[in-house]
Amino acid sequence: ESGTVYLVGSGPGDPALLTVRAKRLLEAADVILHDKLPGPEIIEAIPEDRREDVGKRAGGERTPQSEINERLVELAREGNAVVRLKGGDSFVFGRGGEEAEHLAAREIPFEVVPAVTSAIAAPAVAGIPVTHRDHASSVSFVTGHEDPTKAESAVDWDALAATGGTIVVLMGVGRLPDYTTALLEAGMAPETPVALIERGTWPGQQVATGTLETIVDARDEAGISPPAVTVIGDVAGTRDSVVEFLENE
Amino acid sequence: ESGTVYLVGSGPGDPALLTVRAKRLLEAADVILHDKLPGPEIIEAIPEDRREDVGKRAGGERTPQSEINERLVELAREGNAVVRLKGGDSFVFGRGGEEAEHLAAREIPFEVVPAVTSAIAAPAVAGIPVTHRDHASSVSFVTGHEDPTKAESAVDWDALAATGGTIVVLMGVGRLPDYTTALLEAGMAPETPVALIERGTWPGQQVATGTLETIVDARDEAGISPPAVTVIGDVAGTRDSVVEFLENE
Numbered sequence: 001e002s003g004t005v006y007l008v009g010s011g012p013g014d015p016a017l018l019t020v021r022a023k024r025l026l027e028a029a030d031v032i033l034h035d036k037l038p039g040p041e042i043i044e045a046i047p048e049d050r051r052e053d054v055g056k057r058a059g060g061e062r063t064p065q066s067e068i069n070e071r072l073v074e075l076a077r078e079g080n081a082v083v084r085l086k087g088g089d090s091f092v093f094g095r096g097g098e099e100a101e102h103l104a105a106r107e108i109p110f111e112v113v114p115a116v117t118s119a120i121a122a123p124a125v126a127g128i129p130v131t132h133r134d135h136a137s138s139v140s141f142v143t144g145h146e147d148p149t150k151a152e153s154a155v156d157w158d159a160l161a162a163t164g165g166t167i168v169v170l171m172g173v174g175r176l177p178d179y180t181t182a183l184l185e186a187g188m189a190p191e192t193p194v195a196l197i198e199r200g201t202w203p204g205q206q207v208a209t210g211t212l213e214t215i216v217d218a219r220d221e222a223g224i225s226p227p228a229v230t231v232i233g234d235v236a237g238t239r240d241s242v243v244e245f246l247e248n249e
Numbered sequence: 250e251s252g253t254v255y256l257v258g259s260g261p262g263d264p265a266l267l268t269v270r271a272k273r274l275l276e277a278a279d280v281i282l283h284d285k286l287p288g289p290e291i292i293e294a295i296p297e298d299r300r301e302d303v304g305k306r307a308g309g310e311r312t313p314q315s316e317i318n319e320r321l322v323e324l325a326r327e328g329n330a331v332v333r334l335k336g337g338d339s340f341v342f343g344r345g346g347e348e349a350e351h352l353a354a355r356e357i358p359f360e361v362v363p364a365v366t367s368a369i370a371a372p373a374v375a376g377i378p379v380t381h382r383d384h385a386s387s388v389s390f391v392t393g394h395e396d397p398t399k400a401e402s403a404v405d406w407d408a409l410a411a412t413g414g415t416i417v418v419l420m421g422v423g424r425l426p427d428y429t430t431a432l433l434e435a436g437m438a439p440e441t442p443v444a445l446i447e448r449g450t451w452p453g454q455q456v457a458t459g460t461l462e463t464i465v466d467a468r469d470e471a472g473i474s475p476p477a478v479t480v481i482g483d484v485a486g487t488r489d490s491v492v493e494f495l496e497n498e
Contacts, residue, residue, distance in 0.1 A: 097378030121363035129346030
């Protein structure tokens with residue numbers, strides 16, 4: 001009989017932000033498939049003989065998703081309780097939906113274990129709420145991987161600017177100049193506050209703040225590098241008023 | 250010396266989806282201020298002499314936020330370790346930002362403890378990822394409390410429709426007819442899939458699915474009542490292909 005596959009998010013990186021359910025499954029599963037994104041503290045707590053790194057293959061290139069999907073099926077069919085561990089939440093820019101579809105197509109039972117997403121937690125531990133009664137009644141999450149200067153870019157920065165809500169960009173360090181320009185061209189005010197949070201909740205957490213006009217320079221001065229979360233909107237300006245008493249930092 | 254205030258989210262309701270940090274703080278805090286939203290399983294696990302319900306005052310009306318803010322300050326100044334426990338994540342439509350500002354203004358140290366948000370978890374446990382490589386490269390979160398027919402409505406449904414991404418509406422059971430109409434008028438396709446998840450991760454979880462045109466009837470037939478999360482977009486259509494093997498249900 002087939003084992004179950006657990007699609008588990010590890011949260012933003014701090015092991016204390018694992019859910020109780022995720023922690024139990026990491027302790028009990030027969031095998032855990034992971035990449036590097038959950039972070040060393042969480043990965044190294046798993047005994048080596050129960051974990052399989054599917055982030056890179058020998059040679060250094062990324063393991064194709066189809067291969068990971070097949071490995072999940074294979075291990076489950078051998079009767080294992082299998083955890084597929086992702087950084088953040090598997091169902092927020094994490095390929096969890098594709099894995100679920102593949103498992104269902106192969107008739108493998110699976111459970112989804114939601115997690116704390118970095119998109120909310122990284123700003124939060126820097127003192128920034130993604131929504132706020134006085135500043136933002138909506139929040140949108142996008143990834144910064146895509147090139148906003150390409151016509152076929154799937155992210156509509158004009159529409160995001162028009163929502164008037166907070167915009168959170170995941171994996172958006174490198175393309176920061178591109179999408180801040182796109183948002184300025186869409187009519188957002190140059191003085192709109194922006195914050196960059198590198199490695200939110202990790203020991204090496206770093207924060208840089210500025211505006212749509214100044215954040216690229218602020219990024220370079222602070223030496224912010226991936227992984228980081230970008231928060232764009234008035235909420236990013238609230239950090240200054242609370243950071244002195246914020247014990248997360 | 251002042252105690253610390255912990256702004257803690259309880260997650261979507263299932264106690265196993267508390268974070269390890271939240272669980273420890275609930276066990277160790279001197280006093281926990283809460284309302285009903287974290288759910289009975291989480292509330293009742295806290296000894297009665299350490300918890301204070303600030304959801305409603307005698308008489309039944311809601312405790313004003315200013316009063317909760319002052320109570321947090323008072324308890325911290327007495328030297329207590331105080332948990333302010335909210336349903337979901339405190340920093341996603343949860344007044345956490347306002348509480349942080351109030352505490353900082355009163356020079357009370359505080360820590361933010363991010364949580365699993367129902368906006369992502371309720372769809373996830375129903376088999377619906379809020380983003381998906383084939384269907385949605387962005388996701389926007391709004392609340393359904395506001396009346397979209399009012400000119401001064403803070404939520405711009407036209408802009409949300411124009412993003413082309415998933416739209417997740419929290420607390421949006423009652424106004425479902427209003428905002429589905431607003432989205433249709435904004436040009437979204439009538440056949441856009443929509444799912445309603447009531448009490449996601451709770452024992453009484455219920456799901457209704459349909460399209461922008463049919464979801465109001467589906468809601469009424471299934472008898473969906475608050476609290477529920479609405480997911481609008483192609484991702485909502487993926488549930489059907491996975492639900493048979495989804496062990497969360």
